[in-house]
Amino acid sequence: MSASLAPECNEVKERYDTCFLKWYSEKYLRGTAKTDECEPLFREYKACIGKALKERGIDTMLEEARADNAENDKEYLKPSKGS
């Protein structure tokens, strides 16, 4: 599996990724998924990575980028759909 940017989250990330790949292949792609069965694991992983992003100051960069990009989209990328 790919590594997490935060080594302390690698273990829970691996458990989540494994769950996701199985769910994605067996349920999602077959159109039989009723819920995201890996959500409880994702919440655990997200708590870990959320903390790591905060500690490294990356969370602010993410927020700024999202706000900035929204503004930028309006200005420069009017109706340009990728497809």
Place this chain on the structure above:
Amino acid sequence: MVKFYSTEYSYDYGFSAVSLAYFLRYPNPYSRHVASTDTIDRHYDPETHRLTTTRLHVKRSRLPPAVLKLLPRSSLGANEDGSTQSFILEKSVIDVKEGWMETESRNLDWNNVLSVIERHSYKRPALASSGEEMDISNGVSLPKDEERTDVSVSVTLKSRIGEQIRKRRQRWGQQASATSVTGNGEIVPVEDEPVKQSWFSSWSSGAVRSAIESISLQRTEKSQPKAQKGMSVVLARLQKGGLQAVLEGMRNDRELAV
């Protein structure tokens, strides 16, 4: 002041395999510089069967020497040799019923110098012969699928140097004694600001912007075929040895990168 790059191609694999490979594409032999990939948001809508994912990739990158010549290193957060960490925010939406996936990736860090937005659109062709189920792990297989997926890619490059000058000017008054943290964690006074201002002013007419966009476009033209090759490697591994082969391949690629 915007440059575009676009291309279209197809993979000889079904949509299921391609969408799965998309999630598993880093690291690969053509992208060993991807140090980490984290899913930071994911939402599945059972009504529409759409899956929305936001991921953060960290890449070790080296700025092109040509860009380093144009801009003060300090403005790019790079080390002396131009090596830097890049953050890429990637959003993807998959609709398995309708058979498409739209992705969008943006660079986050030297965003104030150059914004790069890469969009991919993957489509299951309307009419195609049906292939076999692909066995990807003990007891896990991908559904029967057409053996082709169409891709269209567009990259938008936009230099943001002018905006940076405006922001810097606004900040000037407030930051008379600004300090900056170097790569080693030392705090050093920012003494090059006035120099940079005059430097930027003399160039702000767009020459730098346009040069940076051109250099980045050349880079994109080189990196896009590599991204495509990287996906193909992951797809071949998936077909040959299933998930295990993909994960082993990743492990090897990561070891080779260090």
